[in-house]
Amino acid sequence: MNSRLISFNYQNSTVAERETARDFLSKQAGVLLATCNRVELYQAPLSRSSIRHLFRVAAGLESQVLGETEILGQVRAAAAKARGTLLEPIFKKAIAVGVRVRKETGISRGNVSVASVAVAIAARLLKGQDKKVVLIGCGKVSQAVLKNLIKRGFSCVFVANKTFAKALELAKNIGGLAVRFDCLAKEIRNADLVISSTAAPHLVLKKRRIGKRAKPLVIMDLAVPRDVEPEIGCLPRVSLFNIDDLKEEIGLNLLRRRIEAIQAEKIVEEEVGKFCQQSKLALVPVG
Structure with missing residues (x-):
């Protein structure tokens, strides 16, 4: 001092x-x-x-x-x-x-946070802002993700959380829609991007919830432990990324x-x- x-x-x-x-x-x-x-x-x-x-x-x-x-x-x-x-x-x-x-x-220059890198990669892959986004979780990482989604022009955002009231509150802040957990599979079926970041000790998104895809789906699993069943990444038209996949770009930036x-x-x-x-x-x- x-x-x-x-x-x-x-x-x-x-x-x-x-x-x-x-x-x-x-x-x-x-x-x-x-x-x-x-x-x-x-x-x-x-x-x-x-x-x-x-x-x-x-x-x-x-x-x-x-x-x-x-x-x-x-x-x-x-x-x-x-x-x-x-x-x-x-x-x-x-x-x-x-x-x-x-x-x-x-x-x-260059994104160096998990949230910003995840959204940047998704934006590159999806090439367009008129995409449906499903955000799972309402913690700090999800809030940071929302800020980055808004910055990049994503406007169709659905927020899901185990506590529905929290999903309602977060969705209201950005003009999005809240989703109940039991309706999650339905919303994911026609989503373009799913970003999950919960504190759950178990898998939140399993392979059976995805179903057959008519269009590409990008999934960002930002949780530790993981929210998304790894086998989902083997499904046709599905691109799955987890924290380890993002580390290389963060490190380079x-x-x-x-x-x-x-x-x-x-x-x-x-x-x-x-x-x-x-x-x-x-x-x-x-x-």
Whole structure:
């Protein structure tokens, strides 16, 4: 920690510790940057190393998922609180650095989460957005899948869950339809894409539920243990993918991001040097 920056993040604290830190730091003077993975309080004047840290955060270099894009919006939200203070130009510059890094490098390119990779592969195989999707499960992974489906334009989504009320709630949020488990086989028969992610200790989707297919069906089994009977992948016109099948693409995309991060690091260092040289702020001689 630096004298003008207090940082609790996924590398140095637990979720509970970050929750406690957020409650305390939100009452302190300064600009609070709070996300699910970090809680940071910035107070003027900032040291050079603190400025570097903020620029790296905005660039996605400090994120748990390297290069993720949500952090830039979160830095923008924090910047709004810095208006009219000595920290305003620093946060403005941090946003500009984040934008430049993503424009000049590929640090944010390529899907690196299970949900985004699953939907990306399905979209490539199905080649069209007017497809019927059946989503089994309402947990965090399923919610992430839904976000990615919406981003890619899938609008015909049916949500199934053992607890029907949860399926209703999730389906309502995206204008989809809820499906009772005992009606699941019927909906799958004319589906184009099935994505399953439950916490069930047993198979949720068995071969007998699929039946003969007149059109292709893509199934993404994102559960551990698996939701889908492996033999389903041998059926005609059915393409079955599980977590292990997605790992290779995730790994390749992460490797590409790490390579791009080298150039991103150079951009950040360049921008830190220029900002500190041009700034009239009284910088603490640290870092």
